[in-house]
Amino acid sequence: MMGRGGSYCVSRGTSFAQVLKKNMVVTPGCSSFVPQPASDFHTYTKPKPLDQAGNSPDKISSGPKNIPKELIERYKRGETHAVSLLYQLSQVLQFQVEMKETVTTVGPPPLPVKEREYPLSETHFGRTVFERKNPVKDQIPSTIKEMFSKLMDSYPEFAGCGGTVAAFVTQTSIGCEVVALGTGNLNTKESLTPSGRILHDSHAVVTARRSLMRYLYRHLLLFFSKNRSLEEKSIFQQDQNTKLLSLKSHITLHLYLNQLPKGAAQIPSHLRLNPLSISAWEVNNQIGLHVTIDGKVFSVFSSTFEQCGSHVVSMSATDKITQWQVLGFQGALLSHFIEPIYVSSILIGDESCSDTRGMEVAINQRVDGITSKLPMYYCVYRPHISLVPSVMATDAHSTQRTLSLNWSQGDVSLEVVDSLDGKTVEESPFKSGPALASRLCKAAMLSRFNLVSKEAQREELLTAVSYREAKMMAKPYQEAKSVLKSYLATRGYGQWVEKPPISDHFTM
Template identity: 25%
Template sequence: MTPRPVTPAWDRELVMRRTISDCKVLEGKHPVSALVEYADACRVVARFKEEAKWNPPYCQTYTMRAYIGDRMLAEGTGGSKKVARRKAAEASLDMLKFSSVSLTMSESLTFHDKIAKLCHEKFDTVVADIPVYLADWKVLAGVVMESKTNKTFEVISLASGSRFITGDALTTDGQVLVDSHAEILASRGMKRFFYHHIKKICMGQKSNILQIGGQGKVELASDIELHLYISTAPCGDGALFTHSAGLSVGENGHNPTFGNKKQGLLRTKLEQSEGQSPTPKVIQQYQDMNALRCGKRLRVMSCSDKLCKWNLLGVQGALLANMMEPVYFSSITLGTLYNHGHMARAMCCRLEKNCPIGSLPHGYKVNHPLLGTVSRKTAPQRSVKKLTHSVNWNSADGCPEMTDGTTGLLHNSGYSKTTLTTTKSRLCKRELLRSYNEIGTDVGLRTLVKNDYLATKQTSTQYQRCKKSLYAALHSQGYGTWLGLPRECQEFSTSPNCFPSYRAPR
């Protein structure tokens, strides 16, 4: 009998078509047999490989890794090879069952289905070379760029993560990531994408993404729109009340829910705490560095509040606001915990609950993006534990990077295809400032780069004026005070001599 040819690559479409039916058929079987049968149905080979790890004689354990084709799925550890093999198969099947629910949509995809599907598929491609036990995630976020002219969609930035830095790891040199929640990292990766295309324009090259606007700044091309995907509701006001209110489908317009005085409040992620507490009602807007050094817990504004901020100030940030017009998301898609009334309030509508915000600088507005969720009814999360590491990727850099959310530095996992010469992430303030510095020098805006990072952000006068309007609107409606990081964390020098060489993993 002629052996059936084996497909060496991960046949993604075939796997997606078979996943749901196969996983149901395989229930009740031994995990190893189930994985082998599943692989055979997908026309690839399942195998197990022992991972050599040193163990003391009195504590002998074995580690086995499961593969389908050339892709590693998961690993398992046990007192014997048989037990380790079974655990590796169980973990692999769990991952495949998740993929069947989260990636396989109905035959007629909705707009939000399509955005979610693109992000999940791209993430699987990005982390294909990272072991599953490292690339696993709890929250995934991505930015998708749509070209109306070409009718195409492209993922430009992705990130996973659900942690933020501890107070004792804060530095005053701008070389750590403070907030490693997925949507925050995805937005920072998008900034890398913007810098890349602005550099192209500065070099006289054509960009199909950005163009020179009427105010002399770059802006998104008229046919380009950006869409944000988050696998679950953003922490804070957008997620806090969803369970008690139940789920609701998306609506054409925004119909926000204002049920009680607690809804709409500014909230912070609190160090060593799972909840998001309202911001303290104080006039001081910056946390005290000395207090944090002495053990006071760090507070970081919730993702719902940051998204609300972006829907007024734009997602480009203060530095890029000197070079480009405000950029807004056209839509926000959630994978789980979607409630239209709570999302509409948290994302934008609370800004103008009682009265419209006064006159805003040119280009700025209260953005009301299209809100919605995927059409599936069940949505398990990829990881049951809160992992400390995060993965980020953007199309400008073209390679994944792994960081530790609690330290804000590159993850100490050994994952890298080249030797790292630094411990800082390409998404940290220092590296984004480097790109701003380089472009400012090229286009004659070097005078906008002041002695320190905070002063440099202050040069964006229209952005800062709009930010004051944001804080005033939130505070006047009783939502609380925006609590910032210690000023010392943003007052690091902008001198070119303060930028050590950086080489990212490829």
């Protein structure tokens, strides 16, 4: 588990030898991973452009020839992402698409490997080359910094909350635009209630993601407005066969984090994964699932976690990002209207972070091979993960560490939430009403869902009697969610911890 200061302590867990079948070695001058087998390997070749999910499109060449023309035409018109096309074809034509590194082991089991120390200059050189090829790495942090500074010009008393900022940015040919932003580093101490009006998790990326959902609801209303000019302003386009919406083909989404998220992403950089080595069992706890309780992080294998009793438990930010990159950032309710939405890149602005190895393992490696088991439209979308300049300096001694800010494009003002109470503070520029329920709470989301259902003339969705029922009606999403949790458990990463159903059993 991870202590308050960010260091890890060893707790019990299952054997890592069953979990990871290959070594991971950081290459000089690069923050990503290269598979490094124990004894022998076949050369790893870069995937073709169609293959953004890590699977070889060449495998479809030997399949049936009666490929549905409408799928190809949708792809050519830019209405379907390449990843979605590939897996729609695998569903329709009844074949599996999966790429695996070929590893052969000769001789005795591998022994622990002594780490090679790479000069800092090599690492810096690699990052410099990447930045020259990817101006987005400069554009996104500067765009977020400009937006956050603009918001703080109006409310300078909350500037101390900026150290934990997370933001979603859309990129088009015109440039980058911040569409959702959040800060925070804690979860609530309040007990679970069936009201749906308490925010249980106010960590920055969770807050930013719920702000993103508000932004998506706003654009759904534009699309279903029956006004041509408003519809054109929407970020969505519709598939005429499935009637589901997707982001317009020229729009990509990116996630920025000012801090390395809690959980498996913070795996110590000196650890290397030799499955049969003496330290394998320890590493399993490091990259397994984690939970946050009162702002502290624990491995799901930890005995301390098992003793937490009635405390509100949330999955770690790293685990949630892992989930969203499989199920989509839109969540269950929005999946009634739109295809899964993934981020193309995750940018880390943590000044104390020297590499992204933990993020690579947590976000990409833990779910390697799951795509063929998922329902249509869902896949492992592998974002490019890299280090970028920090937007705001982290102030560990800030007196505002219990406050969480949220904003999305179209909002007139900031909302400020007390993370421990899960409610809006009296001083907040925006307040929804005397009850001080946050605009990010589940009840607020259900209200927007019902409004969009009405505008989209989806009468069947309005029959849901509770928030939970509306979520469970999204059957493909729930199927994908079940597959993900089962997959993580069978690979030895631990059981996903669900909040008690009582928190979702409310109506409007």
